[in-house]
Amino acid sequence: NLHGSLATTHSCAPMLLVNGPIRKELDVNCSSNCFGQGRQANATIGRALQLILTNVGGAKPGIMDRSTQGSPAKYAFCFGENEEESPWEPFHVRRGFAAEDSVVTAMPTEAPHNINDHASTSGIGILTTIAGTISQPGANAIYCNAPIFLILGPEHAQTLHRDGWTIADMQEDLFKRSAVPLDQVSKENQVSYEEMERPLVNGYYPMTPGPEDIHILVAGGPGKHSAYIPPFGFTAACSVRVAHV
Template sequence: MTTPETVLSIADESPETLYALLESRGWGDGLPVVAPTAARVDAMLDGYDGDPDEIIGTLAPRLGEATPRVLAVNAVLAGCPAGLLPVLVAAVRGLVAPEFNLRGVNSTTHPVSAMVLVHGEAVERLGFNAGTGTLGPGNRANATLGRAVRFVMMHLAGGTAKGHDGAGLGDAATHGQPSKYTYCFAENTAASPWPAYPRTLGLDSPSAVTVAGMENPHNFHDMESRDPAGILDKAATVMATFGTNNAVVSDAEYFVVLGPEHAATIAGAGWAREDVQSYLYEKARRPAGDFRAHFTANLWRPWQKALRDDDLMPMTDHPGNIRVLVSGGPGKQSFVVPSWGRTRSVTVPFGAGTGTGAAA
């Protein structure tokens, strides 16, 4: 493994030797890795046209410095194919944005993971799967990019479940979740009746990547509805639960990821993305008295605290906190992803004409 300051020599790159090294240092995710030899790291850097030693940021809580060269090491470890380093760099720019709150995401007892969502021409060019099984196994780009982001959060930011970096560092999640291994999918722009998600943020770059501190996805299905309300009412029931942090953090986000068939039904009735957001904002509600019965400590807006017990209180304080996009393949299935709460999603453009990438 190489960085500008350090070279670690090992006798060979057999799985047994690598496992022993990673275990001794608290590295890795417990699965086999690719040895990041100098030749492999250099090959990964060949696909990046920026300064390989630029400090992109420091990652809390360990405050490790992220450079493209160090990210290339983690990309190789994760098994990333050549060409994915610019996407990983953009994703890490999102992680270090203050609003993402990486320290909180890495250190909480909540099972939050970094959800990575790829948009634009990079999806097809780099082989990401935006269709059937986009969150499942079998696609190298999806699997390894998500894994590389997790390695960065472990190796540079100190988010390791065993707390190898000492008291106050490490991943304190009570149970963790499967998406802490890898959590990456792609927007199916070709199947979406609405503009690509980054356009809603004012971004017009060839490609972009979104990172968000989220729980695992919760699927909902509707095989029968021929109108938007029937589909979205089911999404609202998934959103309106007291088991998520969204219930106590009023500005927390939801990602509502519609399958192409559900999206086509909704758009076919003339509904825009904003209509979906507004409808879910109105429908995903519970009586304010029920909220008060369950929670004493909360981060609600003053107007929410002023509601009467019988008034219906929204699960989030603004329709814009409900992020709507299309992904997946055939089938009348969609899913809702609740946020950890004290974090905001960040979308970073990359590709021709975007320079180093500006977060939105």
């Protein structure tokens, strides 16, 4: 849904996630400050895509790109998974690629939302904080069928793994506990969601179509922070293998 994500009033930008050996070959930042400045590869790849969308695709602000406020992610949004510090299989392997494959995953998303939890010492405590952060009545995810991304910092990931949480376990837990209760949604939006046939499950609106649509991976460096990346909506995360030439 490229045109929809470029012409929307939403603040989305194309997120690029890099997996596999090419992360090292290009020096893609997967650790501390992976969403920020300081690494040429992340900035160059993300900015190159934005320039193509603007100058070739015509997504110029105020003309095709009608975003109400925009987002810093519209300048460049490219990072790599910190596979070396993840206690689980890398994201691309769970999507059916070989570990030695270099893979890029793309999806229109919002900029990352920080999840700060310094106090929780248990996996369930961290997941409680994460679920509360994902549960947002004002997010597109509440009415747009689309996956979301949860980027765990290595410290949070290690605590969750220590307590026995698998990716599937976390997906099931967060799917249930991140749903938005009906009383947090305006009457007008309730009518709109009903017209869109958005499911209402026991008085709650799920934030994704199903548990498997909560994409979980590890990135970042030391510190008790993680990030939630909400979607634009009505689209999927597309992963492709990068050919070496």
